[in-house]
Amino acid sequence: MTVPPEGFEDLAPYAWVVMEIDDSDIRVSGFLPKIATPTDLPIGTPVKITGFDERGIVLEKQ
Amino acid sequence: MERESVCVLGGGSTKYGKLDDSISDITLQASVGAIESAGIEPKEIQAGYISNVFGVADKQVHLGPVVMSNLGISECPSLSIESACGSGSVSFREAFANVAAGFYDAVLVTGTEKVTHTGTDWTTTYFSYCSDFFYEGQAGASFPGLFASMARAYLHEFDATEEDLASVAVKNHENGVLNPKAHLRKKISIDDVMDSAVVASPLKLYDCCPFSDGASSVILCNEKFAKEHSKDYVKVIGSGRGGSPAALQGREKLTTIPSTRIAAEAAYKMAGITAKDVDFAEVHDCFTVAEVVDSEDLGFFEKGTGATAARNGETKLNGSIPINPSGGLKSKGHPIGATGVGQVVEVFExxxxxxxxxxxxxxxxxLTQNFGATGASCAVHVLNVEHYILQLFIIVKNVEVKNLKIPLSKEQAKLQLIR
Structure with a gap:
């Protein structure tokens, strides 16, 4: 998100992502901080869950 | 049960854009336009279907009785309908179903929205309430962000480029320049799109439709009523609705919108046609990638080839399947409660x-296709004209001075040919 919605201005840059849980067909979405450009997060990048707060599931790159 | 044939007898719209009048006023203006276009009196309307999402932004909800009162038919029943950006087509569908079932002979369907005075921040925030907020809006995903996810998946999966997506915006602006009621009447180039500010990669400012004010209205009736009132009517021959998981995470793929495919299949089945029979379509291009995905889900192009088709000009006014001749949401504008009805007005016209x-x-x-949010809900309608357009070119000394288009019934068309 280059232009974040209201309330997220201080959190930019970040990515909102849809990820697939290993060995399952289950998809979940989450918040991944500090992603400025698509090259920082190519499709297929492994991520892990680090927490859960008012943004929902919070992730980081593995 | 046998269905009544349902017809669009008239249509009217305000200009789309930044409007000064109140939501009540623009709703009335579009409704009066439709009534005059249909050549009927307000008292002939038996019910009203009013679609709107953020009436609260202009301090007026429960718009149904308000517009009926302003039309001088306060005792006429009405229903206010909200289904996010797809509100207009859902409203049209409910009206269609009630006329088809024989409950009413003639009804008013008006969609309306007034949000621009609230500013971009407020509007973006409130629109995000139309997503599955727990998983999306609350996690910082605005609609540009959600559609950017779809665009990134599309570009990853298929042979398509950001320039291909940009060609959708360029084409819709070309069409919008020809539409006096469009919000953004300005030609743009591929470079303009590519050089515009990134909102949520890969979507840039010119990949996104504007926030618009506006209202659109149609009169729907059974065929007996239509024949008694006007020769200018269009039949609704197909109607379908569908749903998708509200949150993108619930979908098997991000490169298709299940609700569109379900609604289109139902509408084609009712109409007894296939996608190949459709001559043109008004589709939900809230973002350029949406039009590409729509064009595939509606069956106009194979999955993965919609972007190439757009780049090759197949969706232009003179292409194999013109898409969004009105300019679409991208150029004509997107007053969210009105958009689905506005599409029907365009097809009628x-x-x-x-x-x-x-x-x-x-x-x-x-064909019209209009969805709510990222396609969590969708309605598709197919409309058909059974009369012909007599086009007269009046030429004086090799110079065309007049180009007239006169709608004729089948019988009138035969007479003209004999003469």
Whole structure:
């Protein structure tokens, strides 16, 4: 998100992502901080869950 | 149960854009436009269907009784309908179903929205409430962010480029320039799109439709009523609705919108046609990638080839399947409660010779597709004209001085040919 919605201005840059849980067909979405450009997060990048707060599931790159 | 044939008898719209009048006023203006276009009196309307999402932004919800009162028919029943950006087509569908079932002979369907005075921040925030907020809006995903996810998946999965997506915006702006009621009447180039500010990669400012104010209205009736009142009517021959998981995470793929495919299949089945029979379509292009995905889900192109088709000009006014001759949401504008009804107004005007320079030649069947949020809900309608357009070119000394388009019934068309 280059232009974040209201309330997220201080959190930019970040990515909102849809990820697939290993060995399952289950998809979940989450918040991944500090992603400025698509090259920082190519499709297929492994991520892990680090927490859960008012943004929902919070992730980081593995 | 046998269904009544349902017809669009008239249509009217305000200009789309930044409007000064109140939501009550623009709703009335569009409704009066439809009533005058249909050539009927307000008292002949038996019910009203009013679609709107953020009436609260202009301090007026429960718009149904307000517009009925302003039309002088306060005792006429009405229903206010909200289904996010797809509110207009859902409203149209409910009206269609009630006329088809024989409950009413003639009804008013008006969609309306007034948000621009609230500013971009407020509007973006409130629109995000139309997503599955727990998983999306609350996690910082605005609609540009959600559609950017779809665009990134599309570009990853298929042979398509950001320039291909940009070609959708360029084409819709070309059409919008020809539409006097469009919000953004300005030609743009691929470079303009590519050089515009990134909102949520890969979507840039010119990949996104604007926030708009506006209202659109149609009169729906059974065929007996239509024949008694006007020769300019268009039949609704197909109607379908569908749903998708509200959150993108619930979908098997991000490169298709299940609700569109379900609604289209139902509408085609009811109409007894396939996608190949459609002459042109008004589709939900809230973002350029949406039009590409729509064009595939509606069956106009194979999955993964919609972007290439757009780049090759197949969706232009003179292409194999013109898409969004009105300019679409991208250029005509997106007053969210009105958009679905506005699409029907465009198809009605196209099929009755009232579209001026943006007329799709020889069109008989037009389609509308309008969805809510990222396609969590969708409605598709197929409309068909059974009469013909007599086009007269009046030429004086080799110079065309007049180009007239006159709708004729089948019988009138036969007479003209004999003469």
């Amino acid at each position: 196209q099929l009755t010779g009232k579209s001026g320079e943006r007329t799709v030649n020889d069109a008989k069947i037009g």
